[in-house]
Structure formats: C-alpha cells, structure tokens
Amino acid sequence: MFVLVLGAGRVGERVARFAMAQGHTVSVLDEDPLALDRLDAGVEDGWESAGGRFAVGTALEAAALEAAGISEADLFIASTNGDNTNIVMAQVAKERYGVEKVLCRVADPARAEWYESQGMHVICGTKIAISLFENELRQD
C-alpha cells in the first residue's frame, strides 16, 4: 500500500515509521525540512535510504501534494498539528485525488464530532485523553 503522511510532527513521524515497518511504501509531506531529520533519527541508515519518501511543501498547494505522490496514494493520513489544515486536506485528498482511505487527526472534540457526523474518518487524541481521565475519575 502507498501511504501518504501529511505532517511529520510528534504523531506523523511515528505513524510514518510504523507504516514503513509494516512494509508499506511511505511518503511524508511537511512544510519544515527539519522533519526529515526527525524521521532519520529513528531509522538505521536514514529515512530515505530505507526507502521512505520525503517532500517539503505547504499542503494546500497542489504542486506539493503531487510531488509527494498523492495521485498514487491508497491511504492519506492528515496528521499535522493544525485541525483546519487536516480537515481541509482530508477533503481535498478524497474529493480531488480520489484517495481510497483518508484518516484525519483533529484535536478539537467539537470539530471532530461534527466532521465525523459528515462521514469523515476522524481520529481525535483529545477525546481519547478525556475518556482516560474520566475512567480514572470513576475508579476513585
């Protein structure tokens, strides 16, 4: 499977590396060239020599997405730390490029719930944290 990861911060970097370990072809798009160093740090011989792809660019510009290989992608993971960027790019990946599976990281629970109700596959770390806290509270 060809996996395109948008945003290699704390979340994207680990997800990208996991996808590669699972044997997928992985391409990462980040606006910061430093993100490649972060990817390199966890891979012997470095990210690119291990077969990973990396492109620098702003997601909303079509040229950057295309350089990162969005037209070949089977799975698109929007994992930047910007909710709105993720939400917009998830829709672009699906509607413009017809990517089959699209996952979208959203931190704000309210936006997460609304877009989920609109059929988006949303992953909300905040909601997971909240429910963990709530469970702890229930036990006390």
Add this chain to the structure above:
Amino acid sequence: MFMVIAGGGKVGLNLARELLEKGHELSLIEQWRPRYIRLERELEHVAQYGDATELWVLERAGIARADMCIAVTGDDEDNILICQVAKQKYGVERIIARCNNPRNLEHFKLLGIEPAVSATDLILNLIEHSLPGHGLVRLLDLSGDQLEIIEVEVHTGSLADGKRVADVELPEGARIISLLPRDACGFVPKDSSLIRAGDEVLVILDPGLEDAVMSHFTVEK
C-alpha cells in the same frame, strides 16, 4: 442583514466599518488578543474575542441566525473551514471567503466555498488589463451563477475586425455588452456599432465558451 465576519485584520475591520455604516448588524471575530482589544475599543460589542474556527465561538457570535458569513482571516484553511461549517452546520445561506494564496483558489472551489475573493488575482487582472496586447481578462466570474464577463482586445484581421456588432456570430450564451475604442470612452454598443482592431470588447458569457468567443477577436499565430 446580520453578518458574521471572521478575522479582524485590515480587511475585516474596514468591511465592518462600511457595513455598520450601511446599517447592518454584525459580529466581528478576532483571535489575537491585542488586536481584539483595539477592535473592542472602536466597535464595542460588535467585536468578539476567539478563534472563529471553534464552533462555540461561532455560536456565541450568533452564527445560527446569521444571513451571511464572511471569512477574511489570513489563513486559507481557516477561511475554508469557517465557511464550510457556517453553510453546512448552521445553514447560513450566503458565504464569502478571502483567498490569500491564489494557488489555493481551486481548493475553495472544490469544497464549494464560493465566492472566494483573491486580492492578488484581482490586482493581477488589473496589471494584465494595462499591458498592451493582452489576451483575455476575466473581469467578473460568477461561476455560482454560471456567468462571467471577459475583456478581449480585437486583433487586426480577426473575424470581428471591421464588422458591425450584429454581424459577429458569437455562440449562443455569449453577447457583446460593451465596446471600448482605443481612444474614446467605452459604451454599450448598438447592433450597428462598428468594431475595429485595437478596440476592446466586453463579453458576457456562460463559462466554457471562452475559446469560441476568443476565436472571433484574435488571429491564430
């Protein structure tokens, strides 16, 4: 009319001033605290503090009863999201979005965020307009209404050169609405008005007819 404006920078503030003067009711949302404080001093309760992409901020600003939502922040993703939520979640009928980077315009369209206004594109059009020998200039693009107005310069030896307006056989869905002779004021032409090389013509047309229209005024090189 009640309007919610997201983004209290130069565009948002000046829009708010003009619209208030015309008697409209407004909420102007700004997320940067120092700027919000300045806005609040001038506009009082019209100014609202918060991130307009947060649903509760929009709700507090009255989005549910808004007739129009205008997203003019400096961030294109934010403007897309604000308008999308206003339209789809809160049923706001009219939206207008600012597009900061014209390369993003296609994504506004893709997601149904129209009209999207790009100042860069408008200025570019004006620059092209003032360059001699320009091709087609889009003066107005109401793609929601399937209508646009273009300006074309008439080339020497083109089909329309030397013809009367009535004799230029434009495709159905296109019509000449104005003639701008090189050294005179523009006017709304009669059927008998003569078109000469060097004139500019304004044509109103259905989107997609540009090439067919252009072929009457330009010469293949």
